[in-house]
Amino acid sequence: MGRKDASTIKLPVDQYRKQIGKQDYKKTKPILRATKLKAEAKKTAIGIKEVGLVLAAILALLLAFYAFFYLRLSTDVDPDLEPDEE
Numbered sequence: 001m002g003r004k005d006a007s008t009i010k011l012p013v014d015q016y017r018k019q020i021g022k023q024d025y026k027k028t029k030p031i032l033r034a035t036k037l038k039a040e041a042k043k044t045a046i047g048i049k050e051v052g053l054v055l056a057a058i059l060a061l062l063l064a065f066y067a068f069f070y071l072r073l074s075t076d077v078d079p080d081l082e083p084d085e086e
Helices: 012-026 029-044 048-073
Strands: none
16 A cells, blocks of 8 residues: 655646746846836836825825914904094
8 A cells, every 4th residue: 555655746736836937037137127117117106096195185285284274363443442533
């Protein structure tokens, strides 16, 4: 009852990875470099969501600043004081 050694059996995943590795090896260096640069640029690029959040935060800050000074400077005139009469 001989069993095959477990280390000699290759998993389909390992075979697939080996095949993909061979295909990547066939590519030229400039193509691989361009692919890596493209992937890195995509990873580090600023997304639309981040830009929108920053703009919304700035707008909210300006609105709060404006509201503070608007309420601070637009005080009612004291009704007890009489206007100057000539």
